[in-house]
Amino acid sequence: MQTREIDFASKEGISWGTTSAFVVFHALAVVALFYTTWQAVVVAVVLHWICIGWGIGLGYHRLHTHRSYKTPKVVEYFFALCATMTLQGGPIFWTAMHRIHHQKSDQPGDPHTPRDGKWWSHMLWTIFGEELHGDTEVLGKYAPDLAKDRFYRVLTHWHWVPLVVLGLTLLAIGGLPWLLWGVFLRVVFGLHCTWLVNSATHLWGTRRFDTRDDSKNSLWVALLTFGEGWHNNHHAHPTSARHGMTWREIDLTWMQLRLMKWLGLAWDVQVPTASQIANKAVAAENAA
Numbered sequence: 001m002q003t004r005e006i007d008f009a010s011k012e013g014i015s016w017g018t019t020s021a022f023v024v025f026h027a028l029a030v031v032a033l034f035y036t037t038w039q040a041v042v043v044a045v046v047l048h049w050i051c052i053g054w055g056i057g058l059g060y061h062r063l064h065t066h067r068s069y070k071t072p073k074v075v076e077y078f079f080a081l082c083a084t085m086t087l088q089g090g091p092i093f094w095t096a097m098h099r100i101h102h103q104k105s106d107q108p109g110d111p112h113t114p115r116d117g118k119w120w121s122h123m124l125w126t127i128f129g130e131e132l133h134g135d136t137e138v139l140g141k142y143a144p145d146l147a148k149d150r151f152y153r154v155l156t157h158w159h160w161v162p163l164v165v166l167g168l169t170l171l172a173i174g175g176l177p178w179l180l181w182g183v184f185l186r187v188v189f190g191l192h193c194t195w196l197v198n199s200a201t202h203l204w205g206t207r208r209f210d211t212r213d214d215s216k217n218s219l220w221v222a223l224l225t226f227g228e229g230w231h232n233n234h235h236a237h238p239t240s241a242r243h244g245m246t247w248r249e250i251d252l253t254w255m256q257l258r259l260m261k262w263l264g265l266a267w268d269v270q271v272p273t274a275s276q277i278a279n280k281a282v283a284a285e286n287a288a
Contacts, residue, residue: 012128019127022191025087029188032180039174040181044189047085047166047182052190053226055083057253058260060094061228064146068241069257069269077151085163087187088194090156096142101198102238105213112198114214122199123191163187193224201231208245209236209280217249227251236280237272245277 032040059079062068071079080091088094097111104110114121139156140147147153163183170178205216215235222229222244230243230251244251260266 015127021087022123022127025184025188025191028180028184032177032185035177035180037177040177043170043174043178044181044186047186048190049226051082051085051186052193053253053256054079055081055086056088056190056194057226057228058256059083060088060091061098062241062253062257064091064143065095065098066239067145067270068239069261069266071260071266075265080152080155081162084155084159084161085166085187086190086194087163088191090159091152092139092143092146092156093159095146096139099142102235105211105215105235106202107213114199114202118199118203121202122195125198193221194228196221197225197228197231201229205229205232207232209233211235219250222250226256227253237276239270240272241269242271 059076060083063071063076063079083094084090089097101110101112106113106115110116112121112125117124140153146156167179167183170182174182200221201216201218202214203216205218205221207216209232211232213235215232217232218229220229221231227243227250228234230245230249233245233249234240234243241257242251242254243249244254257266257269261269
């Protein structure tokens, strides 16, 4: 049985579930500022590192989507659980959307190209079209390696559960400040950091490689996202586990991955050779 075709760049129909969640989270993120304690701030910073740095950077992006390294299955599952607590959907959904982005980057069908509008690429793309976050049948076509794993199918369908459990735990331990900072403000900050990779790094920055899309390198986005801002490097070498190609290009995710390799927790780490990098056409111009 063939799965139906979906236009992931569709601007028709509003996903009211997603929209409502984003409105509530943004509103409570503002409320969090009135419940500031140093403990709550520390909780938010640590969870941002775990959920965005480990979950999205090491997990959803470089491992689940691009398979740029291998790790024990328990570590792979742990990173996926961390990523679900960012409000960015389950592993099959995230992987499918990002693989589509690479296939059609800045072309018709790209879910979040700035060529359809700056705000569209940043966040509006998330609230239009069908709600597919838990539809493993449709999304599995684009992430068949994950779709055949029951853990990922279940986690994709129930992707919101870990965040709810985390919220209840924080509320029980640290009260309202921990809940507001550790969930709502932290999630909103993480969402916008991730969305900046979709928007800002296709609009502003420098280009090391002459890719077929508008991807650019951005230091400030890289600092916010543990190295994901070296986006032109990434589009030129999508399966590379290293995005910052020189020591000047700070890539905290790559540093953590090197530590994992040293500890025996990562192997088959994919990195382009010097000749492979040199063979790529270099674009000298800087973006405005």
